[in-house]
Amino acid sequence: MTVPRRAARPSLAARASAFRERVDPARIGRRSVRRRARGMAAADVAAALEDARCFARQEDSAEDERGRAELVEWERIDRLLAAAASGTVYDPDSDVVVQAELAAEAEAAAQEAELRETARIAARADELQVLRDLGTLEQTDPAEGDEAVRDELTRRADSYVQADIDAWLAYALAAHLGHYADPAAREAAAGLLPPPVLTHAALLAELARLVPGTGIDQLAFAARIATSDPEAAGALAAFLSRARSGTS
Secondary structure (H helix, E strand, O other): OOOOOOOOOOOOOHHHHOOOOOOHHHHHHHHHHHHHHHOHHHHHHHHHHHHHHHHHHHHOOOOOHHHHHHHHHHHHHHHHHHHOOOOOOOOHHHHHHHHHHHHHHHHHHHHHHHHHHHHHHHHHHHHOOOOOHHHOOOOOOOOOOHHHHHHEEEEEEEOOOOHHHHHHHHHHEEEEEEEHOOHHHHHHHHHOOOHHHHHHHHHHHHHHHHHHOOOOOHHHHHHHHHHHHHHHHHHHHHHHHHHHHHHO
């Protein structure tokens, strides 16, 4: 299959502003105290608390959010060990307050990651829409996650099948272009793309092997076969593969 040279171009999603975690001095302070307090007995925590109080009296704490948080956390851990059995040492892994905070942070991080992914998909869908409008989609290599972008474009079109996008992905998959140069990506695509796209790609690959040097513009009929009857297209691709390898 003849593969045109592609100019590298960064995706719109890659150029978009990244989400950045807000620096939280109080959170940093609490974590610092917990690291220091791990394995401390009640007497050690009490001594550390007294040091924190002395420091707070000496410093202007009006603007010291981290210092105030550290003092409050030493006080909390001091109360926790005072109520525990004699000889208990502090362990943040069994501290219900710490574990609740970690669970909340993990949930927030998952939600933020989901928002980032949604924004990335939307930005990439906008980019592909511009490229198709300019007639330069075929000059662009697919990127990781474009299967989800295809679904987004289909959703925007009220579930109308995006034939040009499907043909672009099928050709890239057959020719191992862009993201699909990685065998793992091609394997993953089997569970992410619909049967017509996969059978179209398989048929393109076999036809290209049958007639080396064939261009994509000469194989437009393969898309029609794959769209109208994916099962038949798959059977034809399998037949050509067996014929090529000499097996029955």
